[in-house]
Amino acid sequence: MPDGVQIRRLQVIGEREIQGLSEVLIDCVEGGASVSFMWPMTVEKARAFWLKTAESAARGERIVFAAEDGSGAIVGTVQVVLDLPENQPHRGDLSKMLVHRKARKLGVGAALLTAAEQGALSAGKTVLVLDTASDDAERLYRRQGWQYSGTIPDYALMPDGAFCATHIFYKMLQPRS
Template identity: 40%
Template sequence: MILRLTESRFDAALEDLTEILHACVQDGASIGFILPFSPDQARIYWQARVQPDVQSGALDLFVFYENERILGTVQLIPAAMPNQPHRADVAKLLVHPKARRQGLGRSLMVALQDRAIQLGRTLLVLDTRSSDPSRILYQSMGFQIAGEIPNYCRNPFRDRLEPTTYMFKNLG
């Protein structure tokens, strides 16, 4: 089951969200964090960076529940600037490493796209490490490559820089 997580349910979801983020970073996901990365750092990310934006309505946080546990999540961040009322960013598509290859990521992206359309957003933008397998998922869902930036992000395991790929999808 996919839900849009509200402020009233955020605290109850915090431990699952923390576990997913921590597990994904430990598994090598390039989502802004590098090793070493503790569960406390993951919790702080959710509480300090995401929860206030959920509360203010600056982002929509989708979660995939199974057996009362969250196994995946993704964020829709509508552009805030007046000249971009049609655009939104896709951020932090996370599926717990133990739950991958079951369609959870695709289901979360479908829910996100439905919400974007509901909000009148017709252009979605995201970036992903060029070597990340999620790129295949995004392309299979109609995202196109806008370009690649070399030396964009640090590898989560090693002290080396890697490229990122910017992608977009027109929903209109």
């Protein structure tokens, strides 16, 4: 992990966290990431998303992690969605894996993945699933031991409106010995 960067599970997502998480989300969307949002990406859209996410986390439906640099600024985030159908109590969805462009290729993504996997395991999950439209993220997931399952063409839109495929990955989690 990069010097000075710490991964923190956000038990309470307050105004400071909402602001930092919004900045990361806006940066990723402005950089072209297909993460559910279209251009123009506004502060209002980002705040609304994180406020809704904070409510979901407070209800125990998801776990939210933040990567903070040495100054305490949020430079990345990831979520584990726990609230799934009753026939999938063992599964979680990895969601909104976001790293600010200034913090990429420094190990932040790998550290966030490790935290998410450990958090999911401690919540009783034994398999995680994710989808990504990013080639860079796909390489990270493969390096971290995630298994490629397939590609769905025209799955979503890029922020500019162009269609994009998504790549599905899963990881079987094992308890630490």
